[in-house]
Amino acid sequence: MQQPILTPDQRDRLTEHFAQYISDHKKEFMERVLAQRTRHLTVVMEDIYQSQNASAVIRTCECLGIQDIHIVENASKYSVNPKVLKGSNKWLDLIRYKKKNSNNTEDCFRALHENGYQILVTNPSPDCISLPDVKIDQKIALVMGNELKGASAYALQHADQHVTIPMFGFTESYNISVSAAICLSTLVTPLRASSVPWTLSDEEKKEIRLKWYRGVVRRADIIEREFLKLL
Numbered sequence: 001m002q003q004p005i006l007t008p009d010q011r012d013r014l015t016e017h018f019a020q021y022i023s024d025h026k027k028e029f030m031e032r033v034l035a036q037r038t039r040h041l042t043v044v045m046e047d048i049y050q051s052q053n054a055s056a057v058i059r060t061c062e063c064l065g066i067q068d069i070h071i072v073e074n075a076s077k078y079s080v081n082p083k084v085l086k087g088s089n090k091w092l093d094l095i096r097y098k099k100k101n102s103n104n105t106e107d108c109f110r111a112l113h114e115n116g117y118q119i120l121v122t123n124p125s126p127d128c129i130s131l132p133d134v135k136i137d138q139k140i141a142l143v144m145g146n147e148l149k150g151a152s153a154y155a156l157q158h159a160d161q162h163v164t165i166p167m168f169g170f171t172e173s174y175n176i177s178v179s180a181a182i183c184l185s186t187l188v189t190p191l192r193a194s195s196v197p198w199t200l201s202d203e204e205k206k207e208i209r210l211k212w213y214r215g216v217v218r219r220a221d222i223i224e225r226e227f228l229k230l231l
Contacts, residue, residue, distance in 0.1 A: 003214075004224075010231060011210055017227050018213040018220065030212055033065075033091075034205050040136075040198035041187055042068045042117065043180065044143040046105060046155060049076035053147060055084035056177035062088035064184050067200070067208070070112070070141070072105050073098040074152070090215050093208075105154050117141040121151045121159035122183065124173045128164040131183060136191045142183055144176055 006014065019027060043061055048054045054071075058080070061069055069092055071078045078096060080089065095111075097104035112119055120134065121143040134140070143159065145151030156162070165174065165182055174182065191198050200208070214220045 004228070008206075010228065011206060013231065014224060014227060015206065015210045015213060018210070018217050018223070021217045021223070022213065026216065030209070034209060034212075035199065036065045037067045037200050037205075037208065038065055038188075038191070038198045039067050039139075039200060039204065040191060040196065041066060041140050041142070041184070042070060042112075043184070044070040044072060044108060044112070044119075044141055045078075046072040046143060046151060047074055047076040047146045048078070048144070048176065050147055051079040051081040052084050053176050054078060055081040055089075057144065057180045058092065058094075059085055059088040060177065060181045060184060062091055064188050066092070066184065066188075068093045068095060070108050071096045071098075072108050074104050076146070091212065103154060105152055106158075109155075109158055112141045115139070118160040119143060119158070120161045120163045121145070121155050122179060123151065123156065123162040123164055124167075125162065125164060128162040131163050131165050131186050134161070134163055134187065136187060136194060137196055140187065142180075142187070144180055147176055 043057065043066060045054060045057060048057070048071075058069060071094060073096065078098075097108045099107065109119055117139045119141045122145065142163075143151055143155055145155065151159075163183075165179060165186075167174075173179070214224070217223060
């Protein structure tokens with residue numbers, strides 16, 4: 001259901017109204033998680049066709065505090081496996097690019113660049129930048145390519161950097177969900193220990209808090225509709 005457009009005052013008053021339906025314990029838990037959320041690092045999944053892989057990446061992102069995931073659907077439709085997700089998707093913002101007869105990767109990259117992201121595409125070539133050497137001072141969008149073919153030619157050509165995971169065995173690559181977990185863990189750990197302003201702004205926290213409250217309050221749509229009539 002499409003949510004109504006609210007003024008900042010309406011949003012804040014609605015959030016306060018929802019708060020009375022949520023236990024103090026759950027609200028405190030949400031605040032602890034919200035304080036650790038980041039948009040400094042985001043993930044792009046390009047034409048991931050196996051639902052268990054897409055779901056595992058989403059679950060990993062949620063566990064590591066990544067708020068946004070960009071999903072490109074040129075050749076493969078996004079689908080999920082609820083058993084793998086474990087409800088993790090309801091806490092994140094999933095931005096989908098799925099226009100017909102359009103280069104959705106290009107649309108995604110344009111949006112990311114407009115929002116200040118450097119685009120890093122994973123590539124198994126040993127000539128790429130090793131993941132631990134990636135600088136984290138600028139916002140990072142990490143692109144995970146298709147399970148069989150990897151990142152598209154467009155993604156490889158228009159990436160700001162190609163990065164590779166250090167490997168010490170004979171096998172050329174990891175499963176995509178494992179790659180995402182290694183990449184994100186490698187980048188998130190130094191990011192959180194740095195002086196880079198990686199946390200969400202107060203306005204971002206207010207928007208996400210309301211979204212989360214809507215998700216946990218029973219019959220939230222009815223409560224919201226009736227409350228807004230009184231404003």
